[in-house]
Amino acid sequence: MVHGLKTNPNCKGDYIAIKTDMSKAYDRVEWDFLFQRMGFDSKWIQWIMMCIRSVTYTVLLNGQAYERITPEQGIRQGDPLSPFLFILCAEALVQVMNRAELEGNITGMRLTKNCPFIQHLLFTDDSLFLCQATVKECTSFLHCLKLYGKPSGQEINFHKSSITFGADIDPVMKRLIAELLEIENEGGDVYRGRYYANKDFLECGKGYRPSYAWRSILFGRELLVKGLIKSIGNGRATSIWGDKWIMDEVSSLVDDSGAWNNEKLIELFPPNEVHRIHQMLPGEVDDCYMWAYSIHEDYTVKTGYEMKVRAKASLMGPVSQEDQRLRNTLTPEVSAWILLVNCGTETINHVLFQCPTATRTWSNVGIALPIASLPRSLEDKLSFAFDIMEDKSTPQTLLVRAIPWVLWLIWKNRNSIMYAETQVSQEKLLRDMMEEVEQWYMLNTAAPRDTVERPCLQNCDRWLPPEEGVIKCNIHANWRSTALHSGIASIARDQAGNVSHHARDAITHAPNPMVAEIRYVIWSLTSLSDIGVTKVIIASDYNEVVEAIKAPLQWPRYRDLLQQVMKLKDKFAMVAFEGETITANGIVRDIAKSVLRDGRFQSYLAWGGPSWLHDRLAREKN
Numbered sequence: 110m111v112h113g114l115k116t117n118p119n120c121k122g123d124y125i126a127i128k129t130d131m132s133k134a135y136d137r138v139e140w141d142f143l144f145q146r147m148g149f150d151s152k153w154i155q156w157i158m159m160c161i162r163s164v165t166y167t168v169l170l171n172g173q174a175y176e177r178i179t180p181e182q183g184i185r186q187g188d189p190l191s192p193f194l195f196i197l198c199a200e201a202l203v204q205v206m207n208r209a210e211l212e213g214n215i216t217g218m219r220l221t222k223n224c225p226f227i228q229h230l231l232f233t234d235d236s237l238f239l240c241q242a243t244v245k246e247c248t249s250f251l252h253c254l255k256l257y258g259k260p261s262g263q264e265i266n267f268h269k270s271s272i273t274f275g276a277d278i279d280p281v282m283k284r285l286i287a288e289l290l291e292i293e294n295e296g297g298d299v300y301r302g303r304y305y306a307n308k309d310f311l312e313c314g315k316g317y318r319p320s321y322a323w324r325s326i327l328f329g330r331e332l333l334v335k336g337l338i339k340s341i342g343n344g345r346a347t348s349i350w351g352d353k354w355i356m357d358e359v360s361s362l363v364d365d366s367g368a369w370n371n372e373k374l375i376e377l378f379p380p381n382e383v384h385r386i387h388q389m390l391p392g393e394v395d396d397c398y399m400w401a402y403s404i405h406e407d408y409t410v411k412t413g414y415e416m417k418v419r420a421k422a423s424l425m426g427p428v429s430q431e432d433q434r435l436r437n438t439l440t441p442e443v444s445a446w447i448l449l450v451n452c453g454t455e456t457i458n459h460v461l462f463q464c465p466t467a468t469r470t471w472s473n474v475g476i477a478l479p480i481a482s483l484p485r486s487l488e489d490k491l492s493f494a495f496d497i498m499e500d501k502s503t504p505q506t507l508l509v510r511a512i513p514w515v516l517w518l519i520w521k522n523r524n525s526i527m528y529a530e531t532q533v534s535q536e537k538l539l540r541d542m543m544e545e546v547e548q549w550y551m552l553n554t555a556a557p558r559d560t561v562e563r564p565c566l567q568n569c570d571r572w573l574p575p576e577e578g579v580i581k582c583n584i585h586a587n588w589r590s591t592a593l594h595s596g597i598a599s600i601a602r603d604q605a606g607n608v609s610h611h612a613r614d615a616i617t618h619a620p621n622p623m624v625a626e627i628r629y630v631i632w633s634l635t636s637l638s639d640i641g642v643t644k645v646i647i648a649s650d651y652n653e654v655v656e657a658i659k660a661p662l663q664w665p666r667y668r669d670l671l672q673q674v675m676k677l678k679d680k681f682a683m684v685a686f687e688g689e690t691i692t693a694n695g696i697v698r699d700i701a702k703s704v705l706r707d708g709r710f711q712s713y714l715a716w717g718g719p720s721w722l723h724d725r726l727a728r729e730k731n
Contacts, residue, residue: 110227110239113220114275122277124218125286127238127250130269135191136183139262143198160190171404182262199231202257206238214249214421239663242278247289267291311337311398333408337398346396350612363391387591388620392669399665404480407663457487460523467519473539474515491516511546518542570692572729579683581646583694585623586616587701595619596704597629600697600718601637606730608718612636612699615710626654627670634677634684636714644683650694655686696722696729 113120131137140161144154161264164185166178184191206229209215213313217226218239230237237533240246254265271294274283287293304323305313311334315327339347344360362377364370368392374383400408402416461467494512518538575581587596598613614632621624630647637645657664678684691698700719703709718726 110218110220110230110237111273113218114273116276117220119220119222120218121275123241124239124275125242125247126218126270126273127290127292129236129238129254130266131236132264134263135186135195137196137262137264138183138184138195138683139260142201142261143194152661157190157194161194174282177675196231198261198263199236201261202236202456203229203231204254204258205253209249209253213337215246215253242282242286242290243274244285247286247630268293271295285393329413332413332417333400335420336402336408336413339396339398342393343393343395362386367391367393384591387618390620390624390667390669392672394669394672397665398669407665411619431575440681458490461519461557462490466522470515470519470535470539473535474511476671510550511543514542514546553691570690572602572606572693572696574602574604574606575646576718578608579644579646580637581641581648582633583648583689583697584626584629585694585698585701586619586622586629587698587705588619588622589705591618591620594705594710595622596701596706597625597632598697598700598704599629599633599636600700601642602730607724608726609642609695610640610714610716611700611718612712612714613704613709615704622669623651623654623657624670627657627667627674629678630654630658630676631670631673634674634680638677638680640714643681645681646685648687648689648694650689650691650698652688654713655688659688696725 113711114124114126115121117263144157155298161184162179164180166180167174167176168178169175184194196336206215210217210226210228215228217228219226228239230239238250240250258264267290269291270292272287272290272292274286274295287295304316305318311330315324319327331491344363362370362373369387371383374386378386401410403409403412459467462471494516497512522535572583580603582599582601584599585597587598589595594615594617596613597617600611601609612633614629616625616628619628626649630649632649635643657667657671658674661675662669663670699722
């Protein structure tokens with residue numbers, strides 16, 4: 110659910126999640142509320158109360174025990190009966206929340222239109238509530254807590270509670286809701302306060318009484334550490350020799366101007382390492398970790414899984430040409446199955462080709478494999494099966510193309526019986542399998558160019574004007590290599606296509622095209638602000654740059670430059686960033702190319718457009 114707040118378009122603009130912390134939850138349970146108001150039989154209540162009232166406490170003062178204290182409320186920590194009693198107590202909160210939802214005071218969150226609405230998730234004394242990010246619903250939520258808390262004795266510790274906001278919720282609304290609920294912590298801050306307040310996340314332990322969620326996070330930390338490298342900001346938190354960043358702090362390699370000290374780099378590192386260091390841009394932001402195995406250096410489950418598979422494959426040794434041919438033939442499901450086969454100790458030949466279930470499956474599918482005469486090795490049998498798919502003389506029916514799914518079906522059915530103790534009829538399995546085969550081939554069959562690509566070109570590959578009162582500024586950085594200059598250019602037009610101004614420049618020491626493009630975004634925003642533009646659209650054909658500006662936290666390598674962009678945005682009444690096709694961005698690309706082609710290295714900004722592009726600008730205007 111929390112992940113949905115960050116990524117799901119149905120949720121991230123309207124909902125919040127509130128994780129509450131009950132203050133001394135067990136100690137505050139009122140006995141009268143727990144039994145007298147819940148409608149239990151009096152005999153059952155007597156039995157339970159005999160267990161609860163057996164508890165007494167003794168105070169030791171100077172080593173001497175004094176009179177016993179008999180409690181009149183609360184249930185004991187560590188008693189196996191206590192969690193069940195607390196669940197009974199929390200059932201009252203569930204009823205209060207459900208009634209509020211029925212009355213329309215609280216709206217639960219659902220991930221898709223076919224999912225049920227969910228407005229609370231409870232696990233003993235841990236609670237997660239979901240509602241719309243409005244003052245009305247947050248007020249109703251507080252009212253529900255008050256209705257439940259007064260008779261039950263429960264109190265919410267708002268200082269230890271936290272809010273997770275949907276990714277697209279307005280910052281002003283965030284501040285308003287936080288003040289209304291009196292909850293200052295946002296997102297994962299509660300984990301930091303409880304488990305690693307005085308340590309780094311990568312160095313902390315499990316802590317006292319760790320939750321299941323926290324133990325699960327630590328379980329994945331081992332994989333995370335293997336793929337993390339340091340991204341350099343000011344260099345103060347990174348050790349040159351001790352950290353993975355490509356004894357002293359890295360900041361000692363940065364001069365007073367904030368650039369790399371080339372003399373020190375040459376003194377300490379071989380030439381190839383000096384070149385790699387120059388690809389990193391130091392800045393005024395703090396050092397941080399980033400993920401080394403994705404294009405934007407932000408961790409994803411997909412890249413973590415791929416790293417794990419590569420590590421396992423390296424332990425298994427080099428892959429033969431025959432194995433590689435087989436893997437290229439397989440679907441992702443069967444590729445995962447091959448990995449399981451190779452890593453396990455169980456013999457698979459009998460499971461897939463010789464046991465009665467397997468032979469019956471092959472027969473029902475209608476594929477006649479001469480099982481008895483097949484070679485003994487698993488690889489040879491798989492080669493024989495996949496050769497049938499590649500044999501041009503064999504009619505390529507859907508059944509023949511379903512061979513990878515048949516293998517997966519047999520293996521999956523075997524695991525369901527062994528580990529899940531469930532078994533589905535073979536007729537249903539085969540029916541579902543054929544539907545999946547049909548769908549896979551339908552989705553992976555290329556559509557005719559006339560029906561797919563041409564409409565897209567007609568609709569997208571031309572310059573589109575902005576709304577009235579807005580300036581659209583197309584930009585481009587013509588990057589060639591780290592050692593050469595990069596030509597940069599921009600051209601600004603209004604809703605009628607009239608050119609307001611154009612600019613060009615040459616920059617040096619851009620380690621990659623993305624850095625060059627972001628640096629020119631900064632240059633353009635600064636220039637537009639200086640000449641009094643208040644509403645602007647920045648259009649670039651470098652889509653990754655647009656994505657990075659819209660979600661800067663997912664691109665940690667460029668966070669210093671992106672932070673400068675965020676500061677410049679505040680100077681405008683409206684600023685937006687749009688992706689542009691290469692064709693639609695053609696004019697500004699030609700201006701940028703002319704910088705290096707014609708040796709025009711002088712920086713300038715001029716009103717109107719370039720005279721040598723007058724005809725093209727007129728055609729785009731019309």
